[in-house]
Amino acid sequence: MDVVFELDVRLPVDLYAGADDLAELKGTPATELESANRDFWAAKLLGQGLQPQLPxxxxxxxxxxxxxxxxxxxxxxxxxxxxxxxxxxxxxxxxxxxxxxxxxxxxxxxxxxxxxxxxxxxxxxxxxxxxxxxxxxxxxxxxxxxxxxxxxxxxxxxxxxxxxxxxxxxxxxxxxxxxxxxxxxxxxxxxxxxxxxxxxxxxxxxxxxxxxxxxxxxxxxxxxxxxxxxxxxxxxxxxxxxxxxxxxxxxxxxxxxxxxxxxxxxxxxxxxxxxxxxxxxxxxxxxxxxxxxxxxxxxxxxxxxxxxxxxxxxxxxxxxxxxxxxxxxxxxxxxxxxxxxxxxxxxxxxxxxxxxxxxxxxxxxxxxxxxxxxxxxxxxxxxxxxxxxxxxxxxxxxxxxxxxxxxxxxxxxxxxxxxxxxxxxxxxxxxxxxDEDRDPHLYIAPGVRPHWVPEGAEVAVEAAPTLFGEPFGYRLAHDPAGRTVTVDITEAPDGVRFVYPCHFGRVRAASADGRDLGVTGQDVRVPAGTERFTVTHG
Missing domain, CATH: 1.50.10.10 (Glycosyltransferase)
Structure with missing residues (x-):
């Protein structure tokens, strides 16, 4: 007959000062400690602060x-x-x-x-x-x-x-x-x-x-x-x-x-x-x-x-x-x-x-x-x-x-x-x-590599603190067949324009909220207040 038993190991990682600390360590059931610890870190890391989403x-x-x-x-x-x-x-x-x-x-x-x-x-x-x-x-x-x-x-x-x-x-x-x-x-x-x-x-x-x-x-x-x-x-x-x-x-x-x-x-x-x-x-x-x-x-x-x-x-x-x-x-x-x-x-x-x-x-x-x-x-x-x-x-x-x-x-x-x-x-x-002080702007996805984003995948940022004192978020999707990148701005600081350095191919055309943007090189310049922009590349 197999015998199943559990062993709790509690390791003090702070300053250990004697019997009172030991009693505190033993005072809460291990299952409660484990559950509370998991809940804390899940709330902190998955629910608060910058939430990057990568494919x-x-x-x-x-x-x-x-x-x-x-x-x-x-x-x-x-x-x-x-x-x-x-x-x-x-x-x-x-x-x-x-x-x-x-x-x-x-x-x-x-x-x-x-x-x-x-x-x-x-x-x-x-x-x-x-x-x-x-x-x-x-x-x-x-x-x-x-x-x-x-x-x-x-x-x-x-x-x-x-x-x-x-x-x-x-x-x-x-x-x-x-x-x-x-x-x-x-x-x-x-x-x-x-x-x-x-x-x-x-x-x-x-x-x-x-x-x-x-x-x-x-x-x-x-x-x-x-x-x-x-x-x-x-x-x-x-x-x-x-x-x-x-x-x-x-x-x-x-x-x-x-x-x-x-x-x-x-x-x-x-x-x-x-x-x-x-x-x-x-x-x-x-x-x-x-x-x-x-x-x-x-x-x-x-x-x-x-x-x-x-x-x-x-x-x-x-x-x-x-x-x-x-x-x-x-x-x-x-x-x-x-x-x-x-x-x-x-x-x-x-x-x-x-x-x-x-x-x-x-x-x-x-x-x-x-x-x-x-x-x-x-x-x-x-x-x-x-x-x-x-x-x-x-x-x-x-x-x-x-x-x-x-x-x-x-x-x-x-x-x-x-x-x-x-x-x-x-x-x-x-x-x-x-240029936070003179001409405030944000570079969007400047380091996202093409092989990071397969067809149907998205890159996203939520609740990101910025040096402008207001949060920023966006979602980026790439359509390889249509050779189109679509970026939705989900939240942004007031009065801040955007620059999108396209790495998927040579920029052919771009539009912001349905209005055509002039194309000069790979850096697509997008006006402040834009909610969605698209970039077509070669």
Whole structure:
């Protein structure tokens, strides 16, 4: 006679403090705990926030989107999103700026607001001392940022605060509440704490950039993005410091642009036939994988929109993407210079940069590798289910076919920054905003590939937060026989026009709500207020 029995295993994942906690753990029947847990996550992930709908060939991307969203929520510690559960179970301004922004744009705005509105002010330094060559007052950072001189953190904090203020809208007055001192004085810190060339000082910042005794353009690019958001926020609330903040932005822009142009000229003079922006001016001529920092020019920072550093720097940044792809991509981004491993979140950053730079094919290839890296196999078995380490070691990526002689490691898992990068990429594949302040418009399905949408399938977005402070949604269907794409706008911010980059074939004709649209190239421009538009392609 078979004997059937059940065994409940209850694992405390928070701080365990003794018998009282054990009694609490045992106090609720396991079936009730399981049911309540399932109901919570189903309501959160399936009923709230951005709901992407992708066809069956890429339906797994939707599943992984929900997993990544849950990972950020699980990694939250009283409103602080930590980059990992063990090694990185701590709080970084850098990682959290991307993580909070991802949360706000997929619908978990309460977590983002708590992190940016409560925990960021707690990391704002008010002392009168010095941190290396810089003033303590006005600097965002705790022990990590201070000890390693992570000068990127002020730009990241200002960028995240400004983006969140846009997303929640004017009525929330989020940015106005933080403006003095947390925005204004952090921007002044960026203005006043730079080296003799006008750049941010040498420091470690993100560890994938190289040595800590050198300056990195990554810090300056983030500083520019932070000052841009600070100045725009000041404009939105009619603060008196608007001219001052734009002056600080212009000065850092000049210094950064001048330095990059000097580096490019030096490299040409020494015979470099490939164009690339190295990690910083002290690394002129250094062609290695630390140049991944230049991807930030496109993502997350959008400095290419409006060519904010000038046409020469913009062209160089685009060519740097190609140089990186040629030298350091074998499926994913090989970061041998610092980690001796693949970088899942670095690969996602590069994929996102390619999306924004107008090359969705390379974006798709990099995304495909990264998805596979979230389900690594060792000895023929899946070692993880939909999560990434900070580093993806060459042996694990190759099922131990490639074992390097130098040390290698995997880092923490799940990695919050990687999860955030995935959420942001999938979201921007479906749509992204441009020129929020002057000529607001949305790109619809800019990264949706033709093979993703078989006959009869749809791509859809529902309840998507936007940087315009109002939600957006649409449904896209493709008729291969009729060579027609139909897009229904289900909700949209007022006064925002649309751009549809058609990837199914050459655009032949287009109409919006029955009115013909002029066709000029592959980007179909659709007026604000349109409810349905169709595109016929060759």
């Amino acid at each position: 069956s060939p890429v339906g797994h991307l939707t599943d992984l989107f929900r997993q990544s969203r849950s990972q950020l929520l699980i990694l939250s510690d009283h409103g602080e999103i930590h980059p990992g559960p063990t090694v990185y179970d701590s709080f970084w301004i850098r990682d959290s700026s991307v993580e909070a922004t991802a949360c706000s744009l997929v619908g978990d705005s309460a977590l983002a607001e708590h992190q940016l509105g409560t925990h960021y002010p707690l990391r704002f330094n008010r002392g009168t001392g010095r941190i290396g060559p810089c003033a303590e007052y006005g600097f965002y950072g705790g022990p990590h940022e201070k000890d390693d001189r992570e000068w990127d953190s002020n730009g990241q904090a200002l960028w995240a605060i400004g983006r969140f203020d846009r997303t929640v809208g004017r009525q929330a007055a989020f940015g106005a509440k933080l403006y003095v001192p947390y925005v204004r004085d952090a921007a002044r810190w960026l203005r006043d704490n730079r080296d003799g060339y006008g750049l941010l000082h040498s420091g470690w910042s993100a560890e994938h950039l190289g040595e800590r005794d050198k300056p990195h353009y990554w810090d300056d690019l983030w500083g520019l993005a932070g000052l841009y958001e600070a100045a725009r926020l000041a404009e939105r609330i009619d603060a008196p410091e608007v001219p001052e903040l734009w002056s600080a932005f212009d000065d850092l822009k000049r210094a950064t642009g001048d330095s990059v142009r000097w580096v490019l000229a030096e490299q040409r003079a020494h015979g470099a036939w490939e164009t690339y922006i190295p990690t910083g001016p002290a690394d002129t001529g250094r062609l290695d994988s630390t140049m991944i920092g230049t991807a930030a020019y496109f993502h997350s920072l959008r400095l290419h929109m409006g060519s904010k550093l000038g046409d020469e720097v913009d062209r160089a940044a685009r060519l740097t993407l190609g140089t990186m792809y040629a030298h350091f991509v074998t499926g994913g981004y090989r970061h041998e210079a610092a980690w001796n491993a693949y970088g899942p979140y670095l690969t996602l950053q590069l994929a996102h940069a390619y999306l924004l730079a107008g090359d969705p094919a390379r974006m798709d290839a990099l995304l495909g590798w990264t998805v596979g890296a979230g389900f690594p196999r060792t000895a023929g078995r899946v070692a993880a289910l939909g999560a990434w380490n900070e580093q993806h070691a060459f042996p694990v990526a190759s099922d131990f076919a490639e074992v390097p002689h130098r040390p290698w490691y995997m880092g923490d898992i799940p990695h919050g920054w990687a999860a955030a990068e995935y959420l942001l990429l999938i979201r921007d594949i479906l749509f992204f905003e441009a």
